[in-house]
Amino acid sequence: MEVNGCDEHQNYEILAEIGEGAYGKVYKAREVRDQQRLVAVKKLNIPGHTESGIPAFMIREVALLRKIGYFNHPNIVKLLDVSAGLKNRSLDLTLVFEYIDQDLSTFLTTAPSTGLSLDKIKDVMVQLLQGLDFLHTNMLVHRDLKPENVLVSSRGEVKIADFGLARIYTYHIALTPCVVTLWYRAPEVLLHSGYMSSVDMWSAGCIFAELFLLRPLFRGYTEAQQLQKIFEVIGLPSEEDWPRESPISYSRSWCPRDPCTQLLSNLGQEENNLLLQCLEFSPTNRISASRALSHPFLVCA
Incomplete structure (x- = not known):
């Protein structure tokens, strides 16, 4: 053409x-x-x-x-x-x-070197979570949430796009390890375990951190390296939390450090708490989009 x-x-x-x-x-x-x-x-x-x-x-x-x-x-x-x-x-x-003017990845490249304002970060996250809450309420999981698939209009409207990997889900979706771009991929997907809509919330947490950092939080280039980078930040989970169906064995060699209580040094207590709940290792303990919208950090957005 x-x-x-x-x-x-x-x-x-x-x-x-x-x-x-x-x-x-x-x-x-x-x-x-x-x-x-x-x-x-x-x-x-x-x-x-x-x-x-x-x-x-x-x-x-x-x-x-x-x-x-x-x-x-x-x-x-x-x-x-x-x-x-x-x-x-x-x-x-x-x-x-x-037609939407740009994606979130492009939007972040135009951000000032001092970073986005707290109000702008709240606004983007509220809109993103409203979209996710709608999808999850309708039993849909996006499965490939990343800045390139989040559109931002010139009027500040945030819209989730690219549903090529989206699925209607039951309690645990059958394993498809290739879902979600590596840097935004939840641990249960990297561990080849069953997963739910909470994979989108992990990706949303990665995006949340990126709004502060203006760069991806976890930048691995293999699945093993990606897991290592995740554990370096959130700490190694307990063996009890490790998915039993995973073909990858639990080992303390993954990361010797204790879990962190402050993921990003420049975050206040409320935003750090929300980020911790989005990046919870256990999918069942990870915050939902609905509950995240009621988090103190966002309710005044």
Whole structure:
């Protein structure tokens, strides 16, 4: 597809490429008719034998976006249109979303060197948690929460995006160890254990810390290194808290240090307490989005 001009449906004028993934690209575009509003057009191309159809994860993303779109939640990105067609023996799937100016990762690069204000951090976290609370109330777990999948508009609206790995969950979801980008991956996922919606709250905790640090809190490059970095900060959990179904054995060699009581030195007592509850090793003890919204640090946001 040409980067300039109208697409084959003649509904959207493509303005610029703004992202690229394994299966396609995302473009900034403008509606040709109606409101002529800006939109994000996600073009997915599935090469090869079309008899196999659209991959399951793509169908799941569209189905979940349709389901949650009915509620029109302000902190979830809106899916406006879907179309599919054949082109040169390949299957083209086009998703059209509301256009948001930037993601949280880009937003953080523009933050002043002195950091974000406490009020701004509270505002971002309240909106993020409201979106998560909505998803979890509707039995959905995002599974890939990271700054690149959190959008921030020029008006300060925060919206959760990219539901390609999202799932409707039961009590424990069947193991899929590749979920969640490594730096935001919960210990139970790294330990190849069962997990629940609390994996999103771990990711939210990592994002919360990043709002203060302006850099990721845990930057490992293998699963083992990521666990090591986590334990260096939160301390090594007790053997009783180690998931029994994990194929990775408990060992004190993971980290000899005692648990920390102050995760980040520049945090006040209330924000440190909320961060501790988000980064609780045990998923069942980790704070929920609903309870986090009632935390003293956020209630006055």
